[in-house]
Amino acid sequence: MNPVPDPSPSRARLLVSVRDAAEAALARDAGADLIDAKDPDRGALGALPAATVRAIAAAAGGRLASAVAGEPLDAAEASSCLAALAGTGVHYLKIAWAPGRDPASLSLPAGLPVIAVLFAEDGPDGADVPALAAAGFCGAMIDTRGKDGRRLTDHLTLPRLAGFAASCRAEGLLSGLAGSLSLDDIPALAALGPGYLGFRGGLCARSDRTSRLDPQRIAEAARRLAAVTPRFEAA
Numbered sequence: 001m002n003p004v005p006d007p008s009p010s011r012a013r014l015l016v017s018v019r020d021a022a023e024a025a026l027a028r029d030a031g032a033d034l035i036d037a038k039d040p041d042r043g044a045l046g047a048l049p050a051a052t053v054r055a056i057a058a059a060a061g062g063r064l065a066s067a068v069a070g071e072p073l074d075a076a077e078a079s080s081c082l083a084a085l086a087g088t089g090v091h092y093l094k095i096a097w098a099p100g101r102d103p104a105s106l107s108l109p110a111g112l113p114v115i116a117v118l119f120a121e122d123g124p125d126g127a128d129v130p131a132l133a134a135a136g137f138c139g140a141m142i143d144t145r146g147k148d149g150r151r152l153t154d155h156l157t158l159p160r161l162a163g164f165a166a167s168c169r170a171e172g173l174l175s176g177l178a179g180s181l182s183l184d185d186i187p188a189l190a191a192l193g194p195g196y197l198g199f200r201g202g203l204c205a206r207s208d209r210t211s212r213l214d215p216q217r218i219a220e221a222a223r224r225l226a227a228v229t230p231r232f233e234a235a
């Protein structure tokens with residue numbers, strides 16, 4: 001089994017989505033904990049070609065690397081998307097998963113942990129987590145589907161997000177929160193005790209997720225995360 005981040009770390013980790021190996025090296029050097037391969041030109045969870053993901057995993061050096069595998073319509077398509085990125089050298093994969101979706105025909109790659117990505121627009125909460133654990137996911141995160149300027153907290157309240165993180169801890173799943181987050185979101189969200197906070201746009205020049213990553217913003221995000229002591233509320 002590949003290593004995955006501790007589901008209940010003493011502080012939330014910093015996940016930075018990158019489009020290529022050069023951005024992976026930049027994010028690694030600026031202080032990202034988790035290097036996430038994603039095509040920001042193709043929506044919330046645009047998958048990159050396997051060769052690009054392989055190069056990103058290599059450039060992540062000692063950091064954990066993940067890759068997004070897309071937004072499949074059902075479990076069978078999810079299985080194909082995941083299989084396409086197995087063997088790229090990342091430590092885990094992330095894939096969109098609708099709450100309540102039947103996992104019967106889901107085939108998870110052997111030895112490669114997978115995180116289910118729920119979209120904030122669908123109103124997920126902690127009650128969705130036990131089914132994800134039962135389906136075999138190693139983690140669960142909430143992101144926004146529409147990159148239209150609305151942030152995660154424009155869709156879901158802090159108590160609801162706290163309940164989601166707590167439910168993940170109770171199920172032994174890694175949890176993540178993302179969705180057009182800015183540096184100023186860090187104190188309130190990191191305090192909820194997620195495994196990681198995920199960023200792209202908020203760490204890019206002009207806060208444009210299709211623009212280049214800004215190493216100073218990444219370093220500042222790492223500093224702010226390190227300063228927050230999470231409150232581990234019960235599920």
Ligand SMILES: O=C[C@H](O)COP(=O)(O)O
Pocket residue numbers: 015017036038143144147178179180181198199200201202209
């Ligand atoms: O997994 C994290 C995402 O890449 C977040 O992207 P975003 O900050 O542009 O919404």
